[in-house]
Structures are given as structure tokens and as C-alpha cells.
Amino acid sequence: MRDHISRAARAIPPSGIRRFFDLVQTMDDVISLGVGEPDFSTPWKAVDACMYALEQGQTSYTSNRGMPALCERITDDLARDYGLCYDPATEVIITTGVSEGLDIAIRAVTDPGDEVLVAQPSYVSYAPCVTLAGGVPVPVPCLARDRFRLNPDLLMERVTPRSKALVINFPNNPTGAIMTASDLKGIADIAEDHDLVLLSDEVYGELSYDGPHVPAATIGALRERTITLNGFSKAYAMTGWRIGYLCAPAELTDAALKIHQYVMLCAPNMAQVAALAALRSASVEKGAMVDEYHLRRNLVVAGLNRAGLSCHLPEGAFYAFPSVVGTGLSDHEFAERLLSEERVAVVPGSVFGEGGAGHLRCSYAVSREDLSEAVLRIERFVASLGERAPVPALGTRQPAD
């Protein structure tokens, strides 16, 4: 029989840590800092609005683009919060999570053989989406010494005449890094000079703790070449609803909309209803969740540093990204032994691509009780390493970059 599986499907790697995942399922008393979603429930006002709409029989398709009221509310909020203006009728698509938005955006701009630069460490789907679109993902490392921000010099090293687009995600999963306006300026210049489309996944934008989030499209002339991707999963604890959006100049939006139309038709009606209700009336609930993440961040970063794992201050998202280089273990070894010896699950940084090795992603989207207990166990584990084998001094700096 012929091999029925496409080259593209064969080329993409299986999900990073299946083995790990299976192991955790068989163990009791594991505290998992491996989660990538809020531990809160969706604000009740959004749930209630959705249930009411369902009771009223609102179960049809919506327009391909999404409910006009939701598109308008999104563009109104972007204008109000960031002075970023999009036309709700032609420059917005409501997507089935940011995941779909990213996929259709990549497919809208990628021709076979095009290189798509991907700032890494990154969310695990970017590079595979590029591969599936026939493109060639080109990682650009964001390094610990740059606080995991995208360094224009390192970006330039990877730009070629075949470079078509750049995917960034700030605040970043897994590092928690952000980009300030001046950091983005350096990237904007390169995008202009080399005519790159910028795909900016800003799903953690609302979770910025040390200053307001800066949307990439607000920098210089970037708006004209930027596809802004965002959603409700993180800020409104709506992961399971699968609801997000994409904003871009009409030409790019039109192209993405054609794909959306054929592969998705529209985002789920009831999730759109809930998202609109969230934007209209759940800002207090959102604020309370952001405040809580902020406090937990301080708690976990202080704890990890005390445990002897050097950890920069993540300025956004809900992940700490400490280095384990000082322990002499690789990130995979550390994570596996931590799981089996202390029953704490974390994600090895190298799962997230270049620049991630030697680090762990520790989610603080878990209760404070669990977080405190997990930190104690990590501290105990690191101390036990010191007793068993001579290792380089703890808390030493990052891997050789």
C-alpha cells in the first residue's frame, strides 16, 4: 500500500511531551505547573448571556466574518485602549480561537517555499502551521540575556530574500517576556526594510503587569503590514469556548476571510455571544483575575529564585521561565526527575524551540496553595541535587547563548 500520509503531515512533529503527559496520568498527588490555561471559570455574565441566547434559539451560523456587534465592540475597545483603529466591517474576522486565526493568517500570506520567521521560544503551533501552509519556518531565538525579547540583530541574521513574514507573541508563552514600544521599533524597521508581514499573537496582552501592553500595530507604519491576533481565552478565562479574532488591513483580512469561509464558515455563535458579553460587562472580573496573576507571579518568582533557579521577572502572561543550567541538569532531565521525585510537573523549555533549552515553563495559573507547595517541592529537589553530586554553583547565569 502507498503511504497515505502527506509529506507535510509527516514533517510536523507530534506534540512535544506526550510521554510526560502519560506519566502524569498514572501518578497521584501531582501538582501540575504545566497548564497553559487559566484556573478560573469564565465570568458568569458571559456564561449567563450564552445560556440565555441558547434558550432563545440563537443557534444558527453567523456571518462568516462574525457578529457585527462583536466586531464593532472589538474595534471600539482597540481604539479606546490603544488608539488602534480598524474598520469593523472590513478589517476584523472572529475566529475559532487564536489558533484558527493564526492558521488562516499564515496561509493567507505564505507561498510554497516562503520563509516565515518565528520568534522562539514560542507557542508550539507556529512552526507546524507554517509547514502545513507549505512554508519554511525559520526560528529566531530570543535569549535570556535579552530578557527573552526579540533582538533586532538576531532577527537580521535570519532574514533572507525569501523571508515573507514574522510571527511574534508578546507577552510571550513560555517566557513571560514583553516588548516595549522601543523594542518594537527595532523590529518595525526590519519589517519595513525587508517587506515582511508581521503576525502578532497578543492573546496575553491583557496580562501585562508592569506597564500597559503595546500592540505591535501601534508602532510606526506597522499597522499596514500587521495581522493582530487576539482572543478571549486568557484574559477572560474562556479557553474551552474557542473564540478569538484577527484584525488587519482589508487586503490581508479579505484573503484570510476566504480561507476562514471555507474551513470554518464562522466561529461558534454561542461563543461569540459570550465574548461580546465578556467585553461589555466582565471588566471587573477580568481585572480581579489579572491582579491575582500579578500577585502569584511575585510569589512564584521569589520562590524559584529562593530555590536556587535563577528566574527573570516575567512581565506578562502567566508563566515563569527559570533557568536550570546551574543545577547541571538539562531541562528534560530536571523536569523528569522533578516529576518522579517530587511530583511537580513543569514543561521543559526546549519544547518551545530555540532559546528555550535549559529552562522550565512554570505556569502560575494554579491556586496559590498549589503554587506555594510546588515551590517548596522544587526547593527541596534542588537542595537534594546539591547533596548528591557536586554541581556548578546554583543561581549562576544563563546558558552560553
Place this chain on the structure above:
Amino acid sequence: MDDTDATLLRLLEENSRTPSLEMAAMLGLPVENVEERIRALQVSGVVRRFTAIVDRARTDEAGVAAIIELKVSPERDHGYDRVAERISRFEEVRSVRLITGTYDLHVIVEGGDMQEIARFVSEHIAPMERIRETATHIIMKSYKENGTLLLPPREGGGERQPFSF
């Protein structure tokens, strides 16, 4: 009172047993500072006491609570204050609030059974000077107390995956 005190109050209201060390780490302050602030909040009367929210329905204690609404004639110079304070001093009374609307005071009373509450209201509250009318509502079931849901814990199905990206 500053922003840090406001955050401390929020943390304590949510869980007054949060360890000081944990609060200190979250606020980025020395633990001594946190403890000093909590003492100051107690001394100034902002924090009255640390207590627990109990779901009575899950205890085997018998007991009944009632909401008593009262119409009160206000006093010259004192308004409702003196009547409200007199009512507040009864052990049976859990809370007393001045409200807008048809009634003036909203009182929550606890007792061993309904007879006890009826007796307490008819002997001690209703005959009190300046009380014009009472309406007693027995509390049948409590769903949320002081911001805490008393619903049964969610049963399986809603569990998050231990790993997600």
C-alpha cells in the same frame, strides 16, 4: 491606608489564614512590614476580627436563621442609630443594617428553631419603642455567604488537563 493596604485587605478577606510570608512575597515587602500593616489595620478598627465562613447545612447542628425587616420611627437628633444599636446588642442578632425602601432596618437573627426566633422577635424586638412594624422571613437555604458560593463541589468532567500549551 494605601494601595498595599487595600490589596492586603482583599487577600485577608479572601483567606485570612494566608501566611504572612506568602503575602510578603506577593507584595514584594519584608514580612515584618506586612505583619505591622495587619496590626495597624486591626488597631484602627478596619479589620474587626478574623473568622470563618461556615456552611451550616453541612454541620449536624440544628439551627435557624431569619431576616427581620423593621419599620422604625427615627428619633430627633439620633435618627435610627440608637434603636439600631440596641438591637445590635442582642446575642441572637448577627447583622443589622439601615436600608432604603419600604423597611428601615434589615436584621439577621439566629436561633435554635423557629419558635425561638418567633419568641425573640415578639418579646424583644417588636415591643421595642419606635418599632412600628416587623416582617420575619425564615431563611430556607443559603446559596452564597460573604462572597463564598455554598454550592456542592463540581463533580468531574470539568477538570483541566495537566498539560496544555
